[in-house]
Amino acid sequence: MCGIIGYVGSENAVPIIVEGLKKLEYRGYDSAGIAIYGTDGFNVVKQKGRLAALESRLDGCPIAGTMGIGHTRWATHGEPSDINSHPHVGSQSKIAVVHNGIIENYKQLKLRLERKGIPFASQTDSEVIAQLAEYYYNGDLLDTVIRVSGALEGSYALGIMCLDEPDTLIAVKKDNPLIIGVSDHGHFIASDVPAVLKHTNKVYYLNDKEIAVLQKGCVQFFNLDKEPLQKQLETITWSFDSAEKGGYPHFMLKEIMEQPKVLKDTIQSAINNGDNKKVIDNLDITRFNKIVITACGSAYNAGVVAKYVFERLCRILVEVELASEFRYKDAIIDEKTLVILISQSGETADTIAAMREAKVKGAVTLSIVNVVGSTIAKEADFCIYTAAGPEIAVATTKAFSAQLVLLYILAVGFAVKLGKISGEQEQELLSQIAALPAKLSALLTQVDMIQKYASTCVGYKSIFFIGRNIDYAIALEGSLKLKEISYIHSEAYAGGELKHGTISLIEENTLVVAISNCKQLFGKIMSNVEQVISRGAKVLLIGNCLDVEQNDKLSSISLPESNELFSPSLSVIVLQLFSYYVAANKGLDIDKPRNLAKSVTVE
Structure with a gap:
């Protein structure tokens, strides 16, 4: 700010x-x-x-x-x-x-x-x-x-x-x-x-x-x-x-398109003897009985995704806290707690305060930041860096994606040290992570289709995002991205919660964006899709579990096959492009949305 x-x-x-x-x-x-x-x-x-x-x-x-x-x-x-x-x-x-x-x-x-x-x-x-x-x-x-x-x-x-x-x-x-x-x-x-x-x-x-x-x-x-x-x-x-637009109409679009290289560079730094790998290798996860992830905004959403990955692979308790709440809640943490702090700028005021509170209570801190020399990078006990380079658009894209892959790699490394997966499983998971940049590149060839669909969505007053399990976690980021730059009201819901009240918000010509990458839950999310369509909604279905017939109420965008734990890295590309083109069709100042700041350095 x-x-x-x-x-x-x-x-x-x-x-x-x-x-x-x-x-x-x-x-x-x-x-x-x-x-x-x-x-x-x-x-x-x-x-x-x-x-x-x-x-x-x-x-x-x-x-x-x-x-x-x-x-x-x-x-x-x-x-x-x-x-x-x-x-x-x-x-x-x-x-x-x-x-x-x-x-x-x-x-x-x-x-x-x-x-x-x-x-x-x-x-x-x-x-x-x-x-x-x-x-x-x-x-x-x-x-x-x-x-x-x-x-x-x-x-x-x-x-x-x-x-x-x-x-x-x-x-x-x-x-x-x-x-x-x-x-x-x-x-x-x-x-x-x-x-x-x-x-x-x-x-x-x-x-x-x-x-x-x-x-x-x-x-x-x-x-x-x-x-x-x-x-x-x-x-x-x-x-x-x-730090220039390079011919793109907005920094945000340029930064979306840079993500395959950003992910490749970030992954290499963490698995191919880069500086990040040295930090990860030196962190003894067996010392801890709990992980707390704390952050704000999109970084918090990355933490929610990570909770699913860490708990599935490591079988360790993970809590995700908004940094602005963590600092005031008298969190139950001690020397057996690893606190992971995520911040693009490394200067987020609430996250700095959360880090200092955690250190006072004896916890070990690990930061994931994009800016060398930032406060969080210098004060955390351990620090790993995203290789995103300068991110100019206020709404984060490439830094968020880089945070995700570092969190995946951390989870895999911790799972090995905790004896929850074998060396062979580790290599298979790391190879799946290493394959993500190429899959992102393939996905970015679908820009025209996403742009065309987004052009029909400018008039919506509200857009809802739904998903189950890890798809719900990335739905949070899709909703945030849309509201940040398009000024359209949006909310993300766990699909199973619709019938517990929120389905009352669905009316004729509401748009619902549904995400489906969890094969065992495909039938469940499609049940939610049918429920909202029956109440007048239109649905955009995004995922790699798509066996549906499109019609005037149901459209779909297919993602490359991937391990569902790492699928958020693919889903978010479509969600970012969708939000970008909705805002572009409204003629808005996409890189500098009203009332928002890139680095929130005051409470």
Whole structure:
């Protein structure tokens, strides 16, 4: 949520910052702004709405300078508006700030400052930071940032400039991501790598309560005691082109089509002596009597799929918890519990909190993330990485699929260590997993058929997804994907639960998407199909257990044969494409759906 970009160097900062903000649009935002250090002080331009509106403002009042900060805001405190947009400047126009996160004690700080006669212009918690920094400023910006950090409660990633220090940009973070990029012409702060990748692939990852002091020729790091820190410069291995659309109309479609390669790379890293395999081999599952999987959104749905696979293969108790609930429920976990945390960004606030709660209680933590250097990756006891590369569309596709295959491979590896399957069975299961990329490639040749069917579904007010067993688990993801990007109400139900109340929602011309990959349950799901058709619904049947005659009420899309435990990797491709084309036919902003953010870094 929110995006930060800052630059200090030898080039005009304005186009660099605007371009960086465009690369951060996927994080979700409702307003944007930029502050440039100019010859007559800070030049600030802020605008509610999309970046195009900000660019129009900048075209009308051009500004320039070699140091500046920019921000895309996702509103938390105060409605989306020009005045509530970032950057915020203190009442003396001396300090400018951009902020990602939530300041939990802002009301107390604001009241204290107002009592001292300091006027506030916005409704935001973030303005408190700028006002407090001006109040504390004593001629040394680093000292001021240290003092401000000590006063703030909550989460923050900050970029700060001061009028008295025209060549210095300072960054500090706590519980929100921030990277430092270094290049020949200047240095950067940013919320994520894509914002700086055009200029550099050399970055530092800030840890919590670390401060970066950027100047044109150098970057220095300090802790909150002002002690110098030595940090390792990292090299980003994926290219700038991988964060571009590559001729596709949307990032989401590009990322759907990339999944065969993503799965192949992720599988190889986990079974062919890659780094992931080393981690999996070193994890002794026999120490534990329970596995808890915790995550949010699509990552949670991956966990629900994994529960079926782990319990079937490993015969070990598995619980799946929403991270936002786990952190408050006083979970029953101890040193004999393995907690698996799943997060694309590695910065999901609720999942970070769940991880820390689990560690306090003595559990061992294993994370599955896509971003090297992220908070969850660094703090978990063990970490394995999806090989998804940058995922720009807010609605996850390829990262979700990569999470699934890693969970499958974990389950197989654990089952061997627990003595539940033989070495021969292990090799057979791993060969079935290794065959998935080719099956995905074959499935993606059916795009035209899926697109044609989706074009008939634009007018539906509600769409329901049903499945049984592991098909129900992936139905959850199909429903979430549709509602995320098409704004059509959808729900997923276990097929057997329809008659326990939810069938009352079925009426004439309702669409029901039914998933069937479990052979022993094909008759059961077809009974559910007949029940909803008899009440006026139309049905789209997806699966590899299809022996049906299509008609005006029943259509079907066939999947390649697969082990039912791994079939969600095939079902989800059709569900993603279906959702994408429904939204595309509605003419919606698919990559940046309203009110949503890619990385949910605040509670």
